[in-house]
């Protein structure tokens with residue numbers, strides 16, 4: 260066994276089960292030994308796709324995933340996906356062989372590159388420390404939710420290596436407790452609030468039951484950031500996503516709250532509509548297991564350091580023990596009616612479609628009714644993105660996969676592959692703009708090869724519409740394109756393809772649902788006369 264093979268096998272033994280990548284000379288042996296040890300490896304057609312597949316797989320499965328790339332150019336190709344993962348704190352190991360001589364054509368400074376995208380970085384240049392470094396890498400990914408670029412200088416990878424046999428057990432991840440003082444503070448705020456709203460982010464994805472209990476006790480309404488969409492599905496007090504994707508009703512109710520508690524939620528510009536969704540008089544509390552996250556994006560009145568699930572249970576306990584009875588709070592009968600009527604799925608609208616183009620809302624509603632559940636919907640970036648994020652019904656916290664921390668277009672298709680592999684029992688939907696679809700199109704071959712029963716819907720308006728609408732009145736030559744026949748392209752990749760201009764054109768999709776032998780691409784020619792309602796809040800830094 261050489262060091263490369265030892266690394267591949269050891270990552271499997273340390274609990275990494277699913278890998279993605281593009282194999283070249285530097286990572287061939289490592290990837291081979293990972294698979295031979297029992298790991299599942301998906302060969303992507305572009306490292307950008309592989310990185311995002313790994314990111315989405317990890318988000319949707321809760322496991323540490325592996326990304327395996329070729330030295331230098333393999334890593335640079337993967338960089339956008341790695342940046343997205345690092346910003347989202349996705350537990351991910353990037354096995355990145357590295358050329359050592361600066362005169363090598365493959366040489367780049369991989370350590371600096373990792374730092375530049377806020378990823379964690381480790382270098383395994385001493386084979387004697389291989390076990391220690393591999394354990395450290397997996398532990399950082401798992402316990403600290405880091406995206407770790409593991410630099411592997413290629414001059415040591417060929418060296419013979421003794422199999423170390425059993426590897427050390429990784430400690431299980433502890434849920435951090437909040438202090439007594441913080442819990443009492445939080446309990447006090449909740450006890451006195453009349454119109455509390457909880458906004459729950461990625462850090463609260465596993466705390467549905469505990470947060471529902473606490474919200475019931477304190478009379479709080481519930482909302483999530485986009486990465487936790489669906490968490491409170493079917494609860495009558497659920498307002499859906501907070502931020503740009505809020506319905507007018509949800510936005511109104513959030514802005515009238517007297518207390519907002521952010522649970523594992525960054526409260527970034529998108530979740531708060533650049534802060535405007537939170538009124539200046541509202542008390543803002545934030546609970547997070549990472550100190551640096553508290554108050555990072557906006558001023559808060561109280562920051563509570565602790566795990567979301569554990570804090571929700573503990574503060575509920577404080578309320579009960581303190582004799583604070585459950586209260587109505589914001590959960591009034593009139594509010595329940597307003598919420599029910601104000602959901603996107605029941606809101607009336609004037610249809611923009613005609614015989615040549617379909618309204619993106621109508622398209623999404625039709626597909627929502629037509630595509631079976633359970634589903635996982637993955638969304639690319641662009642003007643269209645609010646429609647699939649809000650007009651599809653999200654039944655639970657795993658029904659939307661949203662890789663948009665870096666707001667990069669082109670990640671949607673690969674996201675859908677990673678999410679679909681994490682949930683093979685679900686119908687998988689990729690919602691893309693024509694711009695994002697063109698950018699990530701190589702992975703259509705991966706969809707076909709893996710025989711994923713995926714519905715890829717392209718909101719095709721032959722433009723980068725986000726830019727067209729944002730720069731209204733400007734010369735749009737550089738952001739308008741010729742029509743592309745994505746249905747024909749899909750057929751070339753071995754998938755089904757259908758062009759859609761009216762709801763009636765969706766008939767072949769019904770037949771596909773009955774017999775989904777391969778994936779289907781819906782090239783939907785969408786009406787683009789109006790900007791999406793959320794677009795004006797999307798831009799910013």
Ligand SMILES: Cc1ncc(C[n+]2csc(CCOP(=O)(O)OP(=O)(O)O)c2C)c(N)n1
Nearest residue numbers: 641642643667668692693694695723724725
């Ligand atoms: C990698 C990357 N390049 C450029 C942009 C700027 N950008 C944001 S939205 C957008 C247009 C996306 O077009 P499309 O996918 O067709 O969706 P649409 O806006 O038309 O709905 C562009 C170019 C970006 N976000 N990411």
